[in-house]
Amino acid sequence: MDLVSFAENFIYLLFKLREEDRSLSERAIEYFWTNMLLRKNSFRENYFDVFEEFALFGKSGIERAVLIEKALKEIISRYPRFRFIDYEGKYLWIFSEGPELLQKTCAYVDSFVDQLAMKDIFDKSGSLYEALLSVSMESDLLEGGSDAPxxxxxxxxxxxxxxxxxxxxxxxxxxxxxxxxxxxxxxxxxxxxxxxxxxxxxxxxxxxxxxxxxxxxxxxxxxxxxxxxxxxxxxxxxxxxxxxxxxxxxxxxxxxxxxxxxxxxxxxxxxxxxxxxxxxxxxxxxxxxxxxxxxxxxxxxxxxxxxxxxxxxxxxxxxxxxxxxxxxxxxxxxxxxxxxxxxxxxxxxxxxxxxxxxxxxxxxxxxxxxxxxxxxxxxxxxxxxxxxxxxxxxxxxxxxxxxxxxxxxxxxxxxxxxxxxxxxxxxxxxAPMIELKEIGEFIIGRNPDRVGYGPEHGLNSETPLHGKMKSGRIYILERVSTDSEGVIDLYRSASQLRTPLEVTESGILRKSDIVISVWSGEESVGIFGDILDDETVILSRDHVVLRVREEYDALEVLRVLRSDYGKHLIHKAKADMFFGGMSFDALEEMRIPAIFGSK
The missing domain is CATH 3.40.50.150 (Vaccinia Virus protein VP39)
Structure with a gap:
């Protein structure tokens, strides 16, 4: 039986055992390695008499299990360094009380191990060790954590x-x-x-x-x-x-x-x-x-x-x-x-x-x-x-x-x-890092008819604005569609409202406002260019705006937020917001290099 055929068949049997219970695949793996060690020791002169007395190779089932446990007991009595092997009753259980598939798997192991010469063990053990362990850990045949490949x-x-x-x-x-x-x-x-x-x-x-x-x-x-x-x-x-x-x-x-x-x-x-x-x-x-x-x-x-x-x-x-x-x-x-x-x-x-x-x-x-x-x-x-x-x-x-x-x-x-x-x-x-809240203020989106701005209101509140009544072309930003430079295309990103709306002056979006998608599945970030005098743009609940202070360059801040680094920060902040009870702090505390900020 060649190595590849054995490995493929043994792994298949391990998968079938895992379907019943992972403890069964773990038992089969332990049985395999113990038999491999015994086979190697059987070729060493100082163990000849042990394997002459307990001639386990060529046998299988309960007879082999009894001989394995007797051989291990004798080896451990002579060489205490092997006492870490826990064997008592384990192999007898497999062939007396274990499920039929486990018994067949271990019998298949016996047929492979028994044909190995010392040179085979030397040549094949490393490949078997790496292949079986890797597949077993990746496929949950063995209990593991988030192990390294x-x-x-x-x-x-x-x-x-x-x-x-x-x-x-x-x-x-x-x-x-x-x-x-x-x-x-x-x-x-x-x-x-x-x-x-x-x-x-x-x-x-x-x-x-x-x-x-x-x-x-x-x-x-x-x-x-x-x-x-x-x-x-x-x-x-x-x-x-x-x-x-x-x-x-x-x-x-x-x-x-x-x-x-x-x-x-x-x-x-x-x-x-x-x-x-x-x-x-x-x-x-x-x-x-x-x-x-x-x-x-x-x-x-x-x-x-x-x-x-x-x-x-x-x-x-x-x-x-x-x-x-x-x-x-x-x-x-x-x-x-x-x-x-x-x-x-x-x-x-x-x-x-x-x-x-x-x-x-x-x-x-x-x-x-x-x-x-x-x-x-x-x-x-x-x-x-x-x-x-x-x-x-x-x-x-x-x-x-x-x-x-x-x-x-x-x-x-x-x-x-x-x-x-x-x-x-x-x-x-x-460069030293600076938090976003230090370079600008955040505006939070709300429903178009009841809109409240500013972190003091909390993310889940919706308060009347008591601002100015706006009419004309009023848009609510629903998505962030940008050109290659990150400038927002208003008409692809917003829907026009057909009725007048009461809004606060601070809640109306302006040129150079940076929009970040927060609650949607998007990772989009964009900046507003020119907005016509008769156009009013407000946010939906899925977005927030960073209004950069005059002493900082909004385009440079945008460039950071649109980079892989910025996308990673936004993704992490969104996760922190979700698991932190929708707290706004995660976005405010995002840190970028201060060298980006100063004009």
Missing amino acids: PQVIDSMVELLDVRHGMSIYDPSTGFGRTLYGIFKNNTLENLEYAGLEADPYRHSIGKIALILLGLNAVNMKQGDPLTRPEDYSLLSNSQYDRVILEPPSSEKLLSYRIKTGYLTRGILEVSKVPGSQWSYIKHGIECLKPTGKMVSLIETRALENPICEIVDNDWLEAVIELPIGRGNFLRRETSILVINKSKPTQRKEKVLLVVPESERQIDWFDIRNPIDWPSRFTEQYRGWLSEPNRSGIVSIQTITANGYTLRPRDYAISAGMPRRKKVSFEELIN
Whole structure:
């Protein structure tokens, strides 16, 4: 049976098991890796007598399950390093009480494993490990969080810059993918690996697989660095040359809180409540040598409130924002942090920020359109490149002045450069930021017959205006249709009212007013040009107007808001408004570079 045929058939069976219950696909995966490890050990001289006594290969069903458990018991008694394998009753249950499909799947595993020679295991295990884990995590055959795809893991390894004789630590090893990424991509000798994993199942599968693949996993322990690790020697007085980390997702952290007694800590003894992703990163930093380097994933929203010491101590080297993925891989906005306690001289007091090339979601497994973006951002990091709409080198002073936010798209990297010859890209991204409410006032749209303006009324109120009665050509703006420069075409954007209307003077739209679509599905922004004297234009409830003060250039503000950077800010503000009880603050507090504002 060839590798490809087995992988395709095994994955198909896993999908069918998942349809019944994910615990069944997880059991089958565990059974596979345990049998693979036993098969490898059966070719090693110090295990010959074990497999001579418990001759499990060539058998299946309950007979094989009994022999597997007896062999594991004997191996663990001789070699306590294998005691992490939880086996008692597991395999007997599969063939005595497990559903028929699970039994057939495990029997199929037996037929594949039994034909493998030692060379087959050496040649095929790596491909099987990567393929089965990737598909299983992407397809929810294994419980996971918002895990990173293989391409991102490989890029993290490249950013880590592992060298001969180094020690490497992963405080949240999961299934061991990051450590294997280092192992497979480095022919360097004398590398030392250490890791912790809180979830018992992930720890067991990951450690079995890494041992099978040839990695020295003796220092991979079960435990959480923020609670009670199995082996405190991993933490006490241990420092490493490199730390690589894929911290648990926010939903996984919540699960840990429940499992470790966060909700019942009066009953269960828990040394410490599981913290945030920053808690894991802080632990990783503490475990770095004075010349050490760390690469970590983090949910992008957490970058708004970082631990300030990585900026103040000039350890932060790069923040790379990743595109959102389809499926289970990177289904949340995620970024890569590069933390270097020994930054090169030319990079000191600076941070490289990289933004995604587009807002579209990425299918990491689309073989028709292979993803090469990770290789491009590693090239930008190596070359320390600052490119409009892709990356920018920002000073530490700029970051501290902007409240320590580390979100790359909180800086004007993708604000665009057309016709802005007087401002260099470096000036643009390092400019101090200013909130929109500081450069103008906002006018909020209402129903045409009962219109109230100004944030003091609240978004949901509709108050009579007590203004002047207007007649003639009265238009209500219903959409934002613009030309290529962002100037609103009134007659394509508004509907004419046929009856006189009472309006306040401040509520009548003027030349240079910037209109933002808020409640509709649009992300449109436009500016008013000339409005004829006999025309009156008011807003509908789906829009707001920014009336820029005279000392600022409204066209420059518009240019920012129409850029990818501005669209991102508006999209985020709209989400904050929706989840914040329709509060108007999110729009007012949008920040743009102050260099855009002054005339």
